[in-house]
Amino acid sequence: MMDSLLVLIPVVWPLITAALLLPLTGRTRLQQAAALVSGGVLLASAMLLCARTARGAILVLPLGGWSPRVGIVWVADALAAVMLLFVATVSYATLLYAAGSLRGERERRYFYPLHQFLLVGVGGSILTGDIFNLFVFFEVMLLASFALIALGGRARQVRMGVPYVIVNLVGSALFLAAVGAIYGAAGTVNMAELSLRAGGGGLPGVFWGATALVLVVFMVKTALFPVFAWLPDSYPEAPVTVNGLFAGLLTKVGVYTLFRTIPLLGGAAPGGWQPALVAIAATTMLVGVFGALGRSTIRGVLSFHIVSQVGYMIFGLALFTPLALAAGLFHTLHNMLAKTALVFAGGVAERMGGSGKLYAMRGLARTEPWLAAGFFVAAMSLAGMPPLSGFWGKWFLVAGGLAAGAPVATGISLLVGLFTLASMLKIWNAVFWGEPKGQRYPGRGRHRGMLGATLSLAAMSLLTGLLAAPIFSHLERVATQLLDVTPYVAAVRAAERRDDHAEAP
């Protein structure tokens, strides 16, 4: 009972919250208060789920009592739990930030219910045990994100948002077609069953073709090279709160789906995918960081950096050893905190200067030391300075990369770290350093919620760095379980046997 509740809450609780927030439309303060209470419950349940799965337990919930062979299962293992915990954390910080940051009735009116719908999609994508429902929850997430990215409806914002919508719609259509082909070839869409059948061999080429197509779609959602171009132009145009939320959650859900599916199928897949993925990851790091250096607005630089950082995470996955996989996961979690903190700090600066252009306004370190501290910690963390979380993410990755015999890509990751530092210093110099000037609306940026959210995320990045050893050893266990595959498959199949006697109308 308790177990099934823990698996239910990440999806059903935000759904109920959204339903309850809708009648409060127009009463924004009440909505925010209710969303914070609901977010607290979500956070607490994610912590419980982490504790419950920490020792390797895998919770399987067959919906409606149907056998996983024909029905829908939600599966919570340690990986899903830890992702849900960080999702709940970032989403809570976003709620704190939203009150001060959203501008006017047009941005505020539907933000809180849409935020909950996005969480439904994210939670479902993380928990689902079959690829068809992964498609469904992706759609839930995307529908909410389409509305969020255009929130406020400025003409330029809508224009820049259109490529985001088109790319994702095309991606979804390909995804659905590929899922159909997989079902036709393998006779199931359940991921545990697919892993079993792929391991048994004898699946036709269509199956692997369709699987490759699914992975390409995940790469689009993750913004990997060469399918990242939808991200850097659309994110900076969205409201800051939405930009921060997307930076923390959306591409990371893409990363998660790759971490979920590739170990399940990778062992049996035709060779050659691994070096290809390493090359893609390394190119993504490079392209992302150079793109970021070329941008001239605060959030423009930060958003292009999302692309570069995703490269690190996938680099860890592509090496396919427990050490490297755990390093990729560590980097993912670190990034969810640090990147959102940076976007939030950048958003406050943008508000105070009345523009996001670099050098439009300077000297924030003098006038707003706390905000500057929040930005600095998160920026140095992203650049990989010890003892912050980003340092450990890169440290473990380098160790994993060298151990797995990928010196070139490892070298690239170190080089990209230098350029990351350069681009962070570029923002620091342009916005925070120097004599105060151009701070046209200092009052607009001074909001307890905005500062609190930024500082808490930066502090958590610091804390993750200080607690790197225990966190990493936990993630190593997660990675080992993930690469082992059998516990996951066995847990889902055990649920089949348990429920075969259940009523199936």
Next chain:
Amino acid sequence: MNSFLLRQVARGVLPVAVLFAVSLLLRGHDAPGGGFVAGLVTAAAVVLHALANVAPSERARRPRVLGSVWLGLLVAAGTGLVAVAAGGPFLTHSHFDVGSGSATIHLSTTLLFDVGVFLVVVGSTITTLAAFAGGENPR
């Protein structure tokens, strides 16, 4: 559009469409149909009615059907949670046979779930289309 013919057609279509939607909703558990399709049919009928009988300037005003969305969500989620409260998995449904012999009617809580879906689809479709009808242009 101010058209006598369209108004007459809309007047005839609305009740037929609603009846059709109800039948789709009721048969949905065992045959093609269900809350989603029924909701779309209803929304299409309402939109036709609005096109025929409501002046364009009025159409742009926000229709008050958001209640249908959240009510539907609560109904659908609620039917799933009843089973959880009883100790079963989420979305487990119960089935009953009412009557006997040839007069038996098969009822199940999936119908309630479908009613929830129906309400969500009607509310969200109409809200979305009304937003496109004019009032919500991007600035």
